[in-house]
Amino acid sequence: MSVSHSLHLRLFAPPPTVIPTHAPLPPPTLLLPRHRRLPSLRSSSSPEILVSDNNGVPAPPSDPSSIEVDAVTAAELKENGFRSTRRTKLVCTVGPSTCGFEQLEALAVGGMNVARINMCHGTREWHKEVIDRVRRLNHEKGFAVAIMMDTEGSEIHMGDLGGASSAKADDGEIWTFSVRAFDSTRPQHTINVNYEGFAEDVKVGDELLVDGGMVRFEVIQKIGPDVKCRCTDPGLLLPRANLTFWRNGSLVRERNAMLPTISSKDWLDIDFGIAEGVDFIAISFVKSAEVITHLKSYIAARSRDSDISVIAKIESIDSLKNLEEIIQAADGAMVARGDLGAQIPLEQVPSAQQRIVQLCRQLNRPVIVASQLLESMIEYPTPTRAEVADVSEAVRQQADALMLSGESAMGQYPEKALTVLRNVSLRIERWWREEKRYEAMLLPSVGSYFSEKISEEICNSAAKMANNLEVDALFVYTKTGYMASLLSRCRPDCPIFAFTTTSSVRRRLNLQWGLIPFRLSFSDDMESNLNRTFALLKARNLIKTGDLVIAVSDMLQSIQVMNVP
Numbered sequence: 001m002s003v004s005h006s007l008h009l010r011l012f013a014p015p016p017t018v019i020p021t022h023a024p025l026p027p028p029t030l031l032l033p034r035h036r037r038l039p040s041l042r043s044s045s046s047p048e049i050l051v052s053d054n055n056g057v058p059a060p061p062s063d064p065s066s067i068e069v070d071a072v073t074a075a076e077l078k079e080n081g082f083r084s085t086r087r088t089k090l091v092c093t094v095g096p097s098t099c100g101f102e103q104l105e106a107l108a109v110g111g112m113n114v115a116r117i118n119m120c121h122g123t124r125e126w127h128k129e130v131i132d133r134v135r136r137l138n139h140e141k142g143f144a145v146a147i148m149m150d151t152e153g154s155e156i157h158m159g160d161l162g163g164a165s166s167a168k169a170d171d172g173e174i175w176t177f178s179v180r181a182f183d184s185t186r187p188q189h190t191i192n193v194n195y196e197g198f199a200e201d202v203k204v205g206d207e208l209l210v211d212g213g214m215v216r217f218e219v220i221q222k223i224g225p226d227v228k229c230r231c232t233d234p235g236l237l238l239p240r241a242n243l244t245f246w247r248n249g250s251l252v253r254e255r256n257a258m259l260p261t262i263s264s265k266d267w268l269d270i271d272f273g274i275a276e277g278v279d280f281i282a283i284s285f286v287k288s289a290e291v292i293t294h295l296k297s298y299i300a301a302r303s304r305d306s307d308i309s310v311i312a313k314i315e316s317i318d319s320l321k322n323l324e325e326i327i328q329a330a331d332g333a334m335v336a337r338g339d340l341g342a343q344i345p346l347e348q349v350p351s352a353q354q355r356i357v358q359l360c361r362q363l364n365r366p367v368i369v370a371s372q373l374l375e376s377m378i379e380y381p382t383p384t385r386a387e388v389a390d391v392s393e394a395v396r397q398q399a400d401a402l403m404l405s406g407e408s409a410m411g412q413y414p415e416k417a418l419t420v421l422r423n424v425s426l427r428i429e430r431w432w433r434e435e436k437r438y439e440a441m442l443l444p445s446v447g448s449y450f451s452e453k454i455s456e457e458i459c460n461s462a463a464k465m466a467n468n469l470e471v472d473a474l475f476v477y478t479k480t481g482y483m484a485s486l487l488s489r490c491r492p493d494c495p496i497f498a499f500t501t502t503s504s505v506r507r508r509l510n511l512q513w514g515l516i517p518f519r520l521s522f523s524d525d526m527e528s529n530l531n532r533t534f535a536l537l538k539a540r541n542l543i544k545t546g547d548l549v550i551a552v553s554d555m556l557q558s559i560q561v562m563n564v565p
């Protein structure tokens with residue numbers, strides 16, 4: 001690398017982990033005038049498939065030519081340039097509409113960063129097949145789609161309707177909600193309830209809400225394990241829909257409030273997730289930080305590299321009460337608006353969303369905004385204007401990720417829904433950058449150790465420099481991903497190329513705002529890392545001579561500003 005063309009600002013701070021370089025520092029020199037990158041209008045050569053994902057195992061150091069990035073990202077970078085890459089990440093729930101290999105591939109091509117499997121539905125065998133297909137997709141096509149397993153949780157919900165995709169409840173109809181299990185034949189107008197205490201806890205006169213009010217019933221009679229209810233708001237009952245009951249306008253939290261957050265079935269699913277090496281485990285109906293801490297030590301004791309991130313789903317009153325400690329304990333959070341909206345008044349959901357998104361960013365945890373973003377697209381090929389406004393708001397809040405649920409799991413237009421998320425994200429992000437409308441956000445110190453505090457200061461400064469100098473990209477060399485997340489937290493104007501040594505870290509970084517994760521084996525010698533990266537990226541036409549980059553590294557805790565030689 002022609003060091004004379006670069007200004008090195010190295011902030012040496014020697015915590016024990018830093019390996020000092022013996023190479024003498026080049027004298028600081030002024031930056032050359034910046035060569036503005038012209039968007040290259042590529043037309044030929046289809047997106048090439050880069051080195052495949054090798055499932056957590058770093059490529060042997062003997063293969064220095066390997067750099068892993070997926071074909072879609074590479075094509076996007078080449079066609080649109082750095083600045084216009086999408087910063088907001090996209091999660092798709094995989095269900096019957098999207099479980100085939102070609103369907104999953106179409107989602108990956110359409111921008112899916114994380115595939116979510118919901119253990120409320122389907123069998124473990126079914127989910128295993130989906131995981132295997134995503135793995136094959138990553139392996140064969142160079143994607144880094146991460147897998148998130150979402151637990152069922154032990155809140156009250158209906159049974160699975162004996163295989164029917166839905167059941168219609170009409171106004172005034174009498175339905176029986178029963179804690180009895182039915183074998184194959186479910187009697188007409190009868191719904192099984194998973195919670196044994198249900199028939200004892202409800203009272204005549206209570207209001208029973210399905211999915212937070214999509215369908216409503218009034219309890220009229222209790223007969224042993226059966227509860228007779230009259231439908232007061234008609235609608236469609238979906239398999240395993242959530243049930244809440246209300247008395248005098250308040251949510252009733254009887255003994256069900258004492259149900260464990262992680263049920264015995266959830267523990268079996270978690271064992272399955274660990275055995276399958278999923279990247280994220282999302283825990284439903286989290287009430288306190290303890291359950292997260294407990295699960296994290298359980299995973300640490302069982303998983304090879306304990307490299308599964310735990311996502312706390314914020315979807316209950318209790319989780320809002322203990323929000324800060326839950327987010328601190330978790331590796332990320334989800335604003336699970338579906339169930340949250342069944343526990344707090346709907347009009348309070350937007351402010352809760354804003355608060356959770358802000359707090360996550362302050363505490364440096366990725367956050368996903370989920371549920372009903374494009375609900376009408378389950379049935380229709382275009383979204384409502386209101387849905388587009390809702391998606392825009394989540395993008396404007398700079399949430400790390402948006403999630404599709406029914407739209408991709410069982411909807412008729414999964415790919416179209418994903419395209420809407422992608423296009424709205426790109427448009428709002430561009431508008432936000434052009435207008436320079438960033439809301440100043442106080443980012444409190446998050447590091448607990450001195451070396452973490454140094455990393456944090458470096459990332460804050462690097463992001464600020466990147467904005468002020470209008471650089472093309474930030475580069476971060478990170479083994480654990482920590483420095484990359486600290487940069488992402490600053491939500492800089494330019495994209496962040498995150499180079500990491502393992503495929504599993506690369507997949508997990510795929511959930512975080514603005515990060516373009518690459519897998520690359522690198523050394524502690526930044527000079528040679530940069531030279532190699534420039535050569536590899538130039539060979540793939542991903543960067544050009546003259547592009548201005550700022551590089552930070554968690555080995556040297558340094559900031560370097562340079563034009564690509």
Ligand SMILES: Nc1ncnc2c1ncn2[C@@H]1O[C@H](COP(=O)(O)OP(=O)(O)O)[C@@H](O)[C@H]1O
Binds near residue numbers: 241
């Ligand atoms: N693995 C699956 N098998 C069958 N249906 C599924 C599966 N995953 C999701 N679905 C369907 O997609 C809908 C929306 O998915 P999701 O939001 O994850 O679940 P829920 O609405 O039950 O919380 C579900 O209600 C269910 O009908």
Ligand SMILES: C=C(OP(=O)(O)O)C(=O)O
Binds near residue numbers: 120284315336371
């Ligand atoms: C994402 C959610 O959880 P699930 O789909 O598992 O109910 C939600 O309730 O919004």
Ligand SMILES: [K+]
Binds near residue numbers: 119151152153284
């Ligand atoms: K779930």
Ligand SMILES: [Mg+2]
Binds near residue numbers: 336338339
């Ligand atoms: Mg939920």
